[in-house]
Amino acid sequence: MAGDSGQSTSRPQISVVVPCFGCTGTLVPLHERLTSVLERLVDSHEIVFVDDRGPQDQWPVLSEIAARDGRVRVIRMSRNFGQQIAITAGLAECNGDYAVIMDCDLQDPPEFIPNLLDAARKGFDIVYASRQMGDPAGRRLANRIYFWLMNKVAGSGADPSHGSFSLISRQVIDAYLRFKEHERHYLFILRWLGFDSVSLIYERHSRQIGKSSYTLKTLLKHSIRGFFFQSTAPLMWILWLGLACAVFSAGLGIVFIVMAFVGNPPQGFTALMTVNLIMGSIILTCIGGMGLYIARIFDTVKERPLYMIDKSDPPQT
Numbered sequence: 001m002a003g004d005s006g007q008s009t010s011r012p013q014i015s016v017v018v019p020c021f022g023c024t025g026t027l028v029p030l031h032e033r034l035t036s037v038l039e040r041l042v043d044s045h046e047i048v049f050v051d052d053r054g055p056q057d058q059w060p061v062l063s064e065i066a067a068r069d070g071r072v073r074v075i076r077m078s079r080n081f082g083q084q085i086a087i088t089a090g091l092a093e094c095n096g097d098y099a100v101i102m103d104c105d106l107q108d109p110p111e112f113i114p115n116l117l118d119a120a121r122k123g124f125d126i127v128y129a130s131r132q133m134g135d136p137a138g139r140r141l142a143n144r145i146y147f148w149l150m151n152k153v154a155g156s157g158a159d160p161s162h163g164s165f166s167l168i169s170r171q172v173i174d175a176y177l178r179f180k181e182h183e184r185h186y187l188f189i190l191r192w193l194g195f196d197s198v199s200l201i202y203e204r205h206s207r208q209i210g211k212s213s214y215t216l217k218t219l220l221k222h223s224i225r226g227f228f229f230q231s232t233a234p235l236m237w238i239l240w241l242g243l244a245c246a247v248f249s250a251g252l253g254i255v256f257i258v259m260a261f262v263g264n265p266p267q268g269f270t271a272l273m274t275v276n277l278i279m280g281s282i283i284l285t286c287i288g289g290m291g292l293y294i295a296r297i298f299d300t301v302k303e304r305p306l307y308m309i310d311k312s313d314p315p316q317t
Helices: 024-041 059-068 083-093 110-120 137-154 170-176 186-193 216-229 233-261 269-301
Strands: 014-020 045-051 072-077 098-101 126-132 162-169 197-203 309-313
Touching: 014 024, 014 083, 014 110, 024 045, 024 059, 024 110, 045 059, 045 083, 059 072, 059 309, 072 083, 083 098, 083 170, 098 110, 098 170, 110 126, 110 162, 110 197, 162 170, 162 186, 170 186, 233 269
Parallel strands: 014 045, 014 098, 045 072, 126 197
Antiparallel strands: 072 309, 098 162, 126 162
């Protein structure tokens, strides 16, 4: 289906939300490929680029794209808020009946969008894209371990082959935007929401320009946040650990008392200090875990907005 380059006044049939971080070299070819696909696919569409303030200045490139194509909206965050919040900002600004979420690095092929839309038109509100290859073996292994742990802890049922590349209906968009927590994960929220869903397999391309912004440090930080703030299960683990330590301590105390009565009391400063260090470490770990939850409660009660937008093109009304 043909599309024009002017701004449509009716609701777009599909919106594409693209969080941007460190993708200056891929933005123009991404826009060209998206436009080529969407013009043949639907009568009306929009592309929403969200500049998440990466190390490269992407705004001049995004502004130029928006100036050439009236179906493009570009939003610049006031600072770097992270991919999950950038996705939320893009969904809040999009107007389509459906929204496709994809990365800006061209590892997710725009040419697969027709497959996602075709599945959605069969009655599915959420269409996941299950990726094959594309990422280094180490990254895939870390991803699988992270999702395995989260599924065991939080019972999220998330598939480690799924990424942000997906399509959701307007009903899911509106439901997603009702979530207010700052610590969020796009896929885990979709799993919580439910709705009818299906997964399609696609081949994820290798990165051609630049390198992933997810370093080992950021992946570890993301994993810790996901582990603690997607579920209260760690608090239950802390309770059971405390009970186990109490039982162990009581049993050890009984053993020492019996040994004292039979005339063979335990001796040795090393053994005593070892037990104290083990118990102290467990206590400090438990307190630290509970402290993380309390810190998030503190952040929540301040009721700060999820994000701030610096500027947009075209300007927000």
